[in-house]
Amino acid sequence: MSAKNPRNQYLRTERMPNIWCPGCGLGTAVNCFISAIEDCETPLDQISVVSGIGCTGRVAGYLKLDSFHTTHGRPIPFATGLKLSNPKLKVVVFSGDGDLFAIGGNHFIHAARRNMDLTIICVNNFTYGMTGGQVTPTTPIDAFSSTTPYGNIEEPFNLPFLADCSGAVYVARWTVFHVRQAARAMREAMHKNGFSFIEIISPCPTLYGRRNKIGDGLKMMQAFKDNSVIADETDTRNVALDFRGKIICGKFVDREKTSFLDMYNIKMAERFGPFYEPYEGIK
Amino acid sequence: MAEAKKSKRPRGTVVISVELCKGCGFCIAFCPSAVLEFSEMFNSKGYHPPHAVNPDACIGCDLCGMYCPDFAIFGARVTREVA
Amino acid sequence: MDGDHACCEGALAAGCRFVAGYPITPSTEVVERIAARFPSVGGMFIQMEDEIASSIAMQGAVWAGAKAMTVTSGPGFSLMMEHIGYAAMTEAPCVFVNVQRTGPSTGLPTQPAQADMMQARWGSHGDYEIIALCPNSPQECFDLTIEAFNLAEIYRVPVMIMMDECVGHMTEKVVIPRASEITVEPRHYTTQKPEEYLPYKAEKNSAPAMVRVGNGYRFHVTGLTHDERGYPSTSLEIHDRFVNRLIDKVRNNARQIIMLDETDTADADVVVVSYGITSRVAVKAIQAARKNGINVGHLRLMTVWPFPEKRLHTLASHVKAFIMPELNMGQMYLELQRCIEGRAATYLIPHSGGTVHNPDDIYQKIVYAARHPRKKKETAK
Structure with a gap:
């Protein structure tokens, strides 16, 4: 029994056990990510993870990579600075639905519009976990949260559609039940040159599942298994989630578009002529 | 048919870090070979970790490891000893 | 040359190669000149979607090895407050330029004021220390911008350049010395190996040596109270020691920092x-x-x-x-x-x-x- 979990080499094991609740899917999402970087072409030293604040915000701190736990809502602009100063890096933003789409929503659409070469992994658990289960921009109508005690009345974001129409080159959705597919999606997304987005639906049993009578983490996982429909290339307009409805999973968008940095070098070379030295990062 | 498949079935083993477990049951529910069950014992945090009730069935697919949110379990292939 | 442009030239002379900004009167001329100058000197300027993004993109750039700056005025400076605290907490050497205009709120955007002085010092929540410099001429906009970058590197603190609309838009002669005559403080990188390096271990009254992303140190940076490894900690003892060091490295070096x-x-x-x-x-x-x-x-x-x-x-x-x-x-x-x-x-x-x-x-x-x-x-x- 002395054998070590092969994942440990990617984790800051001295920080275990993690702070996540029993039945939380975040650790599972981390496993998918580890699986994605295990056979990624990029050396691990060149991969950097940036998180915001919240339960998912803690992911960066558990991964044994150059990792940043930034301010609430701001991992994308932080990652933008990181990537632009060292374009050789693979920069992955790992954060939650509240962080990326409420307080950080503006940064998301602009990074997508610019086609900044970042991979955004959004763990969507439909709630603010760290602060006690408040409503988020992804909470379905009628779902209960601590700040919607009579049920949510606001239309949630359809995240893949938002990413798609903001300009992302890769858009996928999986649940943490779909571990292999999620890992594959993360790998593919990291290989894209441009703004890639993956939504990972994950259980928050403590604050969302319990309050909405879905049950514990395992029951929520079972619900993901039962309710999800895999349909690649579905039009993102048709993948909105509703309370207890079907969860359409798959790879919805995979297209080529010139990334911000490539565009920068192309356009500057046009303006400056043959004397322009392509920008490859801060020396 | 089942017999013929069985001989080619890969063999695996499952390793559990009892103290890291929070008893969510993902590994037990999603093990394709039904190797695991909750044990009667408690770990120091008061959770029931899993134990292998059917270790011979393990194929080392590591789905338990993929699902475990607490990095407390993993499966590995065992290379068959050549007789 | 006006003060805004002199500030841009000072930044270039100090080795700044990353600027993130957002247009706001009366600071816009700084970033306009940077946008024009940077592509030919290997720098990167990006106009972000707001000042919040600018002030954190700058810090991402810092960890990737750049000397970085952001430029703003009153309302934008208010939006940057949280990231002044983040820079102080994570000890990210960076420069915030505030070309002050009249407030409160939108106030008189094209007119001078010096009413953000206390905000510069106390604007972010919690206990920390910053350095702020105040030029009174375009020449000093050049000189003090270089000094700001140097102080940022030595003490690993956010340094503010508190200009005002008058100084920013005032045109005077600016002497730019030869590069060899300008003192530029390099970033202090650790000489330790990844196994022995502790990102937040520092002597009293000083800042730790830095690393940059991509060099195999696999370090962690957080705005949470952190121990010497950079890992979050809820220990009151660690918190006390850490906050005291953040304060002391500026207070106890005040004599070296202050220019009168x-x-x-x-x-x-x-x-x-x-x-x-x-x-x-x-x-x-x-x-x-x-x-x-x-x-x-x-x-x-x-x-x-x-x-x-x-x-x-x-x-x-x-x-x-x-x-x-x-x-x-x-x-x-x-x-x-x-x-x-x-x-x-x-x-x-x-x-x-x-x-x-x-x-x-x-x-x-x-x-x-x-x-x-x-x-x-x-x-x-």
């Missing part, structure tokens, strides 16, 4: 304390007062934070009255009062901004102060 410009203070009865554009108006009043036989000196703060407590305390032993004109309703004046501790008379010449003081107002106050010094014995009793 003193004229005739040694035998002065009255000293005018000023900074930024106001100092140029004050000079005119001081010259007139001296011509009329008043023994008045001038203490100009080039460094406003940390505040020159010790120097003012010393001056208070012979100076009978201090006068502080500022383009606000009394901000740095509170610091002045604190340091003088009632040992001399102190007079504020407030101004709600929008323009500069009338030199005559300062002159009249000098005359008044010379006649109404605080009697030393009165305070003793």
Whole structure:
């Protein structure tokens, strides 16, 4: 029994056990990510993870990579600075639905519009976990949260559609039940040159599942298994989630578009002529 | 048919870090070979970790490891000893 | 060259190669010039979606090895507050330029003020220290921008350049020395191996050596209270030690950090304390007062934070009255009062901004102060 979990080499094991609740899917999402970087072409030293604040915000701190736990809502602009100063890096933003789409929503659409070469992994658990289960921009109508005690009345974001129409080159959705597919999606997304987005639906049993009578983490996982429909290339307009409805999973968008940095070098070379030295990062 | 498949079935083993477990049951529910069950014992945090009730069935697919949110379990292939 | 453009040139001379900004009057000329200059010098400028994004993109760039800056004015500066705290907490060396305009809120966007001075010091939540410099000419916009980058590297703190609309838009001759004549502080990278390196282990009163992303150190940075490994910690002992180091590395090095410009203070009865554009108006009043036989000196703060407590305390032993004109309703004046501790008379010449003081107002106050010094014995009793 002395054998070590092969994942440990990617984790800051001295920080275990993690702070996540029993039945939380975040650790599972981390496993998918580890699986994605295990056979990624990029050396691990060149991969950097940036998180915001919240339960998912803690992911960066558990991964044994150059990792940043930034301010609430701001991992994308932080990652933008990181990537632009060292374009050789693979920069992955790992954060939650509240962080990326409420307080950080503006940064998301602009990074997508610019086609900044970042991979955004959004763990969507439909709630603010760290602060006690408040409503988020992804909470379905009628779902209960601590700040919607009579049920949510606001239309949630359809995240893949938002990413798609903001300009992302890769858009996928999986649940943490779909571990292999999620890992594959993360790998593919990291290989894209441009703004890639993956939504990972994950259980928050403590604050969302319990309050909405879905049950514990395992029951929520079972619900993901039962309710999800895999349909690649579905039009993102048709993948909105509703309370207890079907969860359409798959790879919805995979297209080529010139990334911000490539565009920068192309356009500057046009303006400056043959004397322009392509920008490859801060020396 | 089942017999013929069985001989080619890969063999695996499952390793559990009892103290890291929070008893969510993902590994037990999603093990394709039904190797695991909750044990009667408690770990120091008061959770029931899993134990292998059917270790011979393990194929080392590591789905338990993929699902475990607490990095407390993993499966590995065992290379068959050549007789 | 105007002050805004001089600031851009200063940044270039200091080795700054990453700037993230968002347009806002009256600071926009800085980023406009940067946008034009950077592509040909291997720099990267990006106009972000807001000031919040600018002030954190800059910090991402810092960890990737760049010397970085962001530029803004009043409302934008307000949006950046959280990231001043993040830079202080994570000890990210970076420069915030604030070309001050009249507030509150949108105020008078095209008019000068010096009303963000306390915000620069205290704007982010929690306990921390920053450094703030205050140029009074385009030449100083150049010089102090270089100094700001150097101080940021030495102490690993956010350094603010507190310009104002007048200095930013004032056109004067700026002498740019040869590169070999400019002192540029390099980033202090660790020489330790990844196995032995602790990102937040530092001697008392100093900042730890840095690393940059991609070099195999696999380090972690967080805005949470962290231990020497950079890992979050809820230990009150670690928190106390850490916050004290953040404070001490600036406070206990104040002597090295503070730059003052003193004229005739040694035998002065009255000293005018000023900074930024106001100092140029004050000079005119001081010259007139001296011509009329008043023994008045001038203490100009080039460094406003940390505040020159010790120097003012010393001056208070012979100076009978201090006068502080500022383009606000009394901000740095509170610091002045604190340091003088009632040992001399102190007079504020407030101004709600929008323009500069009338030199005559300062002159009249000098005359008044010379006649109404605080009697030393009165305070003793």
